[in-house]
Amino acid sequence: MAAILSVSGSPSPTSRTTRLLRHLDDRLRRQGHEVTPLEVRSLPPEALLGAHFGHPSIVAATELFARAEGVVIGTPVYKAAYSGLLKSLLDVLPQYALAGKTVLPLATGGSTAHVLAIDYALRPVLSSMGAAHIVPGWFTLDRDISADGTGSVLPPAAAEALEQVTDQFSAALGGRTGSLAAAG
Known part of the structure; x- marks a missing residue:
């Protein structure tokens, strides 16, 4: 199956965006994909904000993008746009870091006013970064993402919508989705 990089652009250590991504990662793994999580907040701020392209953590992140066949980009929405933290990462990546990749954009926010x-x-x-195919993304309200002791909990309608989006992404990568649909 495909190698997928799952990127959280949230600055929060208790991020609902990250929680949503890890929920999605689990589904992708069950479909047979190899998923590598990357939390942008774990990268050194001075390397991101100073655009230190040769910093070991930036080089390592760039290599993760290069190895991935698919990329999931998750971000909270602030001021009607993706996070500044995510922007700082995208700015230090090579111009065509997404060339040939299938990309799934996800966003979380406090209001449906941010869905666009x-x-x-x-x-x-x-x-602009060369993504070969950007599948339809998904927006989830913050209040719909909660956690229990085993992971994320989503209301049934939100969980079903996220499963469909994940399955479309997997299919675009050439993955199988039917076995989970039958089992779930």
Whole structure:
């Protein structure tokens, strides 16, 4: 199956965006994909903000993008756009870091007023970075993402929508989705 990089652009250590991504990662792994998580907040701020392209952590992140066949980009929405933290990472990556990749954009936010941030803020930059295919993204309200002792909990409608988006992404990568649909 495909090698997938799952990127959280949230600055929060208790991020609902990251929680949502890890929920999605589990589904992708069950479909047979190899998923590598990357939390941008774990990268050194001085390397990101100073655009230190040769910093070992930036080089390592760039290599993760290069090895991935698919990339999931998750971000909270702030001021009707993706996070500044995510922007700082995208700025230090090579111009065509997403060339030949299938990309799934995800966003979380406090209001449905932010739902268009994926199409009007995030999708254009992903396209400019050479993404071969950007599958339809998904926006989830913060209040719909909670946690229990085993992971994320989503209301049934939100969980079903996220499963469909994940399955479309997997299919675009050439993955199988039917076995989970039958089992779930």
